[in-house]
Amino acid sequence: MQTRRSFLKLGAGAAAVGAFAPLTVSANSSDVKWDETHEIVIVGSGFAGLAAAVEAGKLGAKDIVIFEKLGVYGGNSTLNAGQACFANTDLQKQLGIEDSAELMVQDQLKSGRGYASEELLTHSAELGPYIYQLTKDCGCVYRDHIINTGGTSATRSHQVVERSGSGFIRPMLKTARSYGVKTKIRHKFEHLITAKDGTVLGIQVRRGYHFGHEESGELINVKAEKGVLIATGGFGANVSFRQALDPNLGADVGCTNARGATGDGLIAMLAEGAMPVHLSFIQSGPWASPDEGGFGYGAGFSLYNFPHSIAIDRNTGQRFMNETADRKTRADLEVLRRDKEGKPNPALLIAPKHEAMKDPSMHNVLKYNVAWEFDSVDAIAKHFDLPLTELKKQIEDWNIYVKAGEDPQFGKRMNMSTGIYLTAPFIVQRLWPKVHYCQGGIQINTKAEVIAAKSGEKIPGLYAAGEVSGGVHGVSRLGGCSTPECMAFGVTAARSIMKA
Amino acid sequence: MKTVNTLLLLVLGACIALSAQARDQRDYHEMVYDSGCKTCHDQGMKSFPSDDSCLQCHDMSELAQQTKREGDEARQNPHDSMHYGQEAPCMECHGEHTPKQAICMDCHNFDFPKFKQ
Numbered sequence: 374m375q376t377r378r379s380f381l382k383l384g385a386g387a388a389a390v391g392a393f394a395p396l397t398v399s400a401n402s403s404d405v406k407w408d409e410t411h412e413i414v415i416v417g418s419g420f421a422g423l424a425a426a427v428e429a430g431k432l433g434a435k436d437i438v439i440f441e442k443l444g445v446y447g448g449n450s451t452l453n454a455g456q457a458c459f460a461n462t463d464l465q466k467q468l469g470i471e472d473s474a475e476l477m478v479q480d481q482l483k484s485g486r487g488y489a490s491e492e493l494l495t496h497s498a499e500l501g502p503y504i505y506q507l508t509k510d511c512g513c514v515y516r517d518h519i520i521n522t523g524g525t526s527a528t529r530s531h532q533v534v535e536r537s538g539s540g541f542i543r544p545m546l547k548t549a550r551s552y553g554v555k556t557k558i559r560h561k562f563e564h565l566i567t568a569k570d571g572t573v574l575g576i577q578v579r580r581g582y583h584f585g586h587e588e589s590g591e592l593i594n595v596k597a598e599k600g601v602l603i604a605t606g607g608f609g610a611n612v613s614f615r616q617a618l619d620p621n622l623g624a625d626v627g628c629t630n631a632r633g634a635t636g637d638g639l640i641a642m643l644a645e646g647a648m649p650v651h652l653s654f655i656q657s658g659p660w661a662s663p664d665e666g667g668f669g670y671g672a673g674f675s676l677y678n679f680p681h682s683i684a685i686d687r688n689t690g691q692r693f694m695n696e697t698a699d700r701k702t703r704a705d706l707e708v709l710r711r712d713k714e715g716k717p718n719p720a721l722l723i724a725p726k727h728e729a730m731k732d733p734s735m736h737n738v739l740k741y742n743v744a745w746e747f748d749s750v751d752a753i754a755k756h757f758d759l760p761l762t763e764l765k766k767q768i769e770d771w772n773i774y775v776k777a778g779e780d781p782q783f784g785k786r787m788n789m790s791t792g793i794y795l796t797a798p799f800i801v802q803r804l805w806p807k808v809h810y811c812q813g814g815i816q817i818n819t820k821a822e823v824i825a826a827k828s829g830e831k832i833p834g835l836y837a838a839g840e841v842s843g844g845v846h847g848v849s850r851l852g853g854c855s856t857p858e859c860m861a862f863g864v865t866a867a868r869s870i871m872k873a
Numbered sequence: 874m875k876t877v878n879t880l881l882l883l884v885l886g887a888c889i890a891l892s893a894q895a896r897d898q899r900d901y902h903e904m905v906y907d908s909g910c911k912t913c914h915d916q917g918m919k920s921f922p923s924d925d926s927c928l929q930c931h932d933m934s935e936l937a938q939q940t941k942r943e944g945d946e947a948r949q950n951p952h953d954s955m956h957y958g959q960e961a962p963c964m965e966c967h968g969e970h971t972p973k974q975a976i977c978m979d980c981h982n983f984d985f986p987k988f989k990q
Contacts (some may be wrong), residue, residue: 444924444965445957447977452956452980532981535948537958558962559924583921583964590920665979736945741982 383415408593409573411555412436413870414576414601415777416562416638418732419450420538420856421604421839423545424504424863425870427511430504430552432871439549440560440578447658449631449840452668454676455533455540456520456853457508457860459501464531468519472527474498481854484524486697488651493845496819497829500861505531507864512544516846521680522852524658524699528633528789530853536673538856559583559590562605564641565835566594570827571646573601573834585714586630600611600834600870603823604863607637607811607840609655614807618653621708627807628656629668638841642815647835648826650844652813657806659703663719663744664803671743672801673734675722675854680789683771684804685711690754690763692771695722695783700848704806719803721757723768726798735800741757744802753801812850814843821866836870838862897970899989910976911971924962932964933959940987950982 390577412432415422418441426437441448442823460477470836477498480491480522513533520530533540543670550556561582566575575597608614609630615622628634662671665707675682679696687710693708719752719838726746730734738744747753750768751818772794774780778787814837816824822831823837839859846854898906907913912929913922922928948955951966956976966975972990977983 444962445960447956449953534956537955543958581916581920586921629980665980666978668961669982671981733945743982766939 380461385614395431405574405594407596409438410596410722411438412598413438413867414595415439415596415604416576416602417606417839418446418449418546418556419448419606419619419839420541420859421601421863421866423542423549424860425508425602425604425838426549427507427545427552427862428867429871430549430554432867434599437549437552437554439554439556440562440715441556441558442561442582442637443584444558446546446556446558447827449634450535450856451539451542452629452631452861453538453666455535455537456522456762457504457856458525458529458851458853459505459531459857460498460527461502462531464515464517464519464759465529465759470519470527470528473502476527477501477529480525481851484701484849484851488654488844488847489753490844490847492819493817496535496865497591497594497845497858497861500864501857502599504857504860504864508541508545511543512580513547520676520853521697522676523556523679523697523703524851529604530558535850547844552849557651561590561627562637562641565601565645567645571832572779573597573645573832574617576601595788598835600873601834602769602836602838602861602863602866603642603815603841604837604839605636605639605663605841605845607634608639608815609808609811610634611636615655615811617815619655620774622655622808626657627663627666627805629661629672629713629807629809637756638837639814640842642823642835642837644756645832645835646817646825646827647832648815648824648829650813652811652843652845654812654848656700656706656810656812656850658706658766659700659804659810661805661807662803663717663805664743665741670737670741674729674732674738674744675800675804677732677734678679678722678724681728681793681795682722683767683795685723685759685764685767687718687721687755687759688712690760691767692782695780696784697785697789698811699849699851704711707804707806716865718804719805721803722788722804723757723795723802724796724802725793726800727796727802728793737800739800744800747801749797749798750799753799757801768795805831808867810855811840811849812846814841814845816844817842817862819865820869821862823867836866839867890927897972899969901922902969921964924964927963949977951977
């Protein structure tokens with residue numbers, strides 16, 4: 374007999390949903406009443422989902438649907454800095470940059486600290502020039518300038534003119550729709566629907582879902598004739614999940630991700646026995662500012678300025694890191710900048726205005742109180758309460774390094790700061806890391822097929838791409854290297870589904 | 874068991890309706906209230922209104938025109954933004970019975986002086 378408590382719970386749930394929800398996670402195919410059927414079912418409308426939709430459309434798929442949980446498209450992808458690392462592009466050649474897929478993979482393997490997948494990275498890097506062209510065909514417009522991101526041995530981060538992932542998302546969404554792709558917001562993925570042998574048949578979706586109201590909308594069953602692609606992104610915004618994996622990442626650490634990055638797709642695939650990889654490797658962005666929410670404008674400013682600027686510890690007035698080291702190195706060092714009581718005392722990025730002004734981000738950070746202008750070193754020291762003599766000496770030393778083209782302090786690659794001396798006036802932004810990317814996720818192979826934990830074999834009918842897949846980058850992911858990977862495996866998933 | 878369940882449903886339903894009435898109302902929407910809750914709650918009183926509900930009276934391109942911005946703020950038009958164009962549904966940022974803020978504010982320190990929480 375049911376207890377009164379469980380009965381009340383069941384009654385309340387039923388009242389809100391308007392129907393009794395199926396209680397089993399996986400259902401037998403013959404029991405399922407399908408509300409909709411589509412050739413290809415894609416969950417998530419970020420880089421991976423949209424790239425898959427565009428590629429499947431190109432390959433002649435007639436009935437593709439994309440379900441998006443939020444009220445807006447693009448998920449986390451639309452919020453990023455709009456950068457994508459490609460090796461061996463015509464733009465790099467024009468700018469005299471020598472690069473190759475092999476070199477890009479080597480850089481990523483180094484940053485992955487022995488945990489990255491050479492096979493998956495190589496697959497992604499080799500698809501780079503194809504993805505670069507695909508985005509241009511969709512109408513994405515790249516800047517003439519290529520950005521130098523940390524941990525790379527060649528400058529390769531191509532950036533769209535919007536300097537935001539929306540510069541990719543909106544043209545790709547438009548292109549997907551031109552192929553007849555059905556795009557649906559407020560549809561929350563609940564779980565996979567599988568046959569007894571584990572083959573994925575479709576998904577259950579909450580139609581009419583409003584974020585934060587878990588019982589809103591109604592449950593429908595959607596059948597996938599050719600395959601289901603899970604492209605739901607990471608779990609950076611799911612505090613209890615991320616803190617369970619890394620105790621340092623509690624609620625007091627910010628997050629750059631979109632609200633929807635709660636790991637629904639990952640959790641549902643785990644429930645069906647998919648192989649988890651590297652879930653504890655969660656990356657924080659070292660370019661974030663504590664003076665705004667989310668990704669904001671500060672990230673763009675520091676990304677542009679790190680190569681020719683210095684990061685200063687407020688306690689010592691001195692540098693404490695190579696400003697262009699990989700993200701983990703920098704974020705780990707930044708989070709140690711604390712006062713005597715252990716409270717955050719964010720470091721300062723000090724940039725020369727004469728160079729900072731060349732990038733449009735300077736205007737934004739000054740206007741929205743994410744950075745401030747100072748006429749002298751004295752003014753910086755006074756405002757932020759740091760030792761003047763040490764700071765002055767550090768800036769003098771830095772300018773000697775610029776002249777010499779060598780950084781004896783931290784071994785920074787100095788070819789991006791040639792002739793750019795750190796002189797007044799200065800623009801100063803505070804630095805404090807924010808949870809940014811989950812390297813861990815579900816294991817996939819080079820066909821974007823999801824691997825089962827029990828057998829090491831693929832789960833039929835199930836594909837994953839983008840941040841929800843794991844093991845690609847290892848311990849740390851290099852900047853600008855997720856976007857091309859999300860798109861490469863989205864494209865790959867589409868090709869595999871169309872062949873299946 | 875079944876009767877109890879139905880009763881519970883009715884009580885819960887009434888609670889939801891009552892609590893909505895007790896919540897904030899926008900005086901500039903007075904005429905809508907006069908026409909009854911279902912004017913907006915087109916999917917039933919227990920559900921959120923559809924995304925098209927507000928657009929019965931409001932036109933997205935007109936709104937985009939009204940909140941148009943110039944110069945470097947041009948892309949901060951909340952009704953025609955860089956991230957979402959004119960596609961962000963009203964209730965992402967606006968609440969009729971609950972205070973909300975523009976989703977832009979999740980990441981940006983923008984100033985929207987005319988925005989009513």
